[in-house]
Amino acid sequence: MDKCFRLNIVTTETKIYSGDSRKLIVTGVLGELEILYNHTPFLTSLAIGPIWFEDSSGKLNSFIMLGGILEVQPTVSTILGDSVIRADNLDEAAAIEAKANSERIFSKKGSNIDYAKVKNELAVAVAQLRLIRKLKDKR
Known part of the structure; x- marks a missing residue:
């Protein structure tokens, strides 16, 4: 034990x-x-x-x-x-969309973009996808 x-x-x-x-x-x-x-x-x-x-x-x-x-x-x-x-509140489709949206914003050029906020949103989306995939592998 x-x-x-x-x-x-x-x-x-x-x-x-x-x-x-x-x-x-x-x-x-x-x-x-x-x-x-x-x-x-x-x-x-x-x-x-x-x-x-x-x-x-x-x-x-x-x-x-x-x-x-x-x-x-x-x-x-x-x-x-x-x-x-x-984990019960994770939504794979929403996380994929949030990741794509953050990546799209990063690819734009401009001074009115809050890069710290977008970086944080991207990190949350990536973390959610990592956990979702790990939980799928356990099944």
């Missing part, structure tokens, strides 16, 4: 999860990280991207984190997130 660690996930709006977890996979600013019981302590920023965690019963939970901070201790990990999109 895998050892579990305590996982707390909260956003500015609500508590997402507080319980035991066997594994946590997050998208950090330097790439994907996998956290297990007794992990070396560290603190990092989270990028926009998918998060997966396996609870103590073995159920896989997933959603998109829209940035935040992860603190890891050997027996406790805490995510303070900006906001989340639950």
Whole structure:
């Protein structure tokens, strides 16, 4: 039986999860990280991207984190997130359309384009598509 660690996930709006977890996979600013019981302590920023965690019963939970901070201790990990999109609320067609729209805006030249906003929207759409494809592969 895998050892579990305590996982707390909260956003500015609500508590997402507080319980035991066997594994946590997050998208950090330097790439994907996998956290297990007794992990070396560290603190990092989270990028926009998918998060997966396996609870103590073995159920896989997933959603998109829209940035935040992860603190890891050997027996406790805490995510303070900006906001989340639950996997149940993902719409593949809408994500594909949002990605295409963002790419179309990037290809235009002009000074009235808010490139930071468009870049953020593109990152959210790409993260949604990554999670949707990962969930399809699991089926």
